[in-house]
Amino acid sequence: MMKYLIISILLLVFYAGCEMPQDLNVPGDNLKGYVTHVDTNLITDGGFYSVSVFNADSTDPFHRVPVMVDSMTLTRLGDRYWSTYSMSGIPNGNFYVAATWSRYPRIPNEVPIVLGTYGCDTSATCTTHILIMYPNFQGNFRNITSWTNLNKRLN
Numbered sequence: 001m002m003k004y005l006i007i008s009i010l011l012l013v014f015y016a017g018c019e020m021p022q023d024l025n026v027p028g029d030n031l032k033g034y035v036t037h038v039d040t041n042l043i044t045d046g047g048f049y050s051v052s053v054f055n056a057d058s059t060d061p062f063h064r065v066p067v068m069v070d071s072m073t074l075t076r077l078g079d080r081y082w083s084t085y086s087m088s089g090i091p092n093g094n095f096y097v098a099a100t101w102s103r104y105p106r107i108p109n110e111v112p113i114v115l116g117t118y119g120c121d122t123s124a125t126c127t128t129h130i131l132i133m134y135p136n137f138q139g140n141f142r143n144i145t146s147w148t149n150l151n152k153r154l155n
Helices: 003-015
Strands: 031-037 047-055 066-070 075-077 080-087 091-103 115-116 132-134 144-145
Touching: 031 047, 047 075, 047 080, 066 080, 066 091, 091 144, 115 144
Parallel strands: 031 144
Antiparallel strands: 031 080, 047 066, 047 091, 075 080, 091 115, 091 132
């Protein structure tokens, strides 16, 4: 009986976690979400895992210098890594968001390595990246699935 109760509680927590969380009354310049890394080839030297915001109005946006870059701290959970990110001060405009790898020390005008994108995740052939328009008052979390292995870069 106790076994079934524990399984029921775990299933309830799992299904509750599948809903897209939403912030209420957020300012129009915030960007938040989770990144789930689908492999464990963690690189620890020469740079850092990051989230980058790319201008969607440019041609070939993921090969351009991002508008903003922020570092992520990866946490191991079972056989995967995950991270949260939170950025504020996103300027008005149309943007794509990507999980990236940035070199350290930072090089001016460097394009980070794209490891996953919001809307396409880890598919290098996907062309349906989700556009986010700012100001944005929806408050939705922008969750991304990403590689950790730099050899699986998308740009």
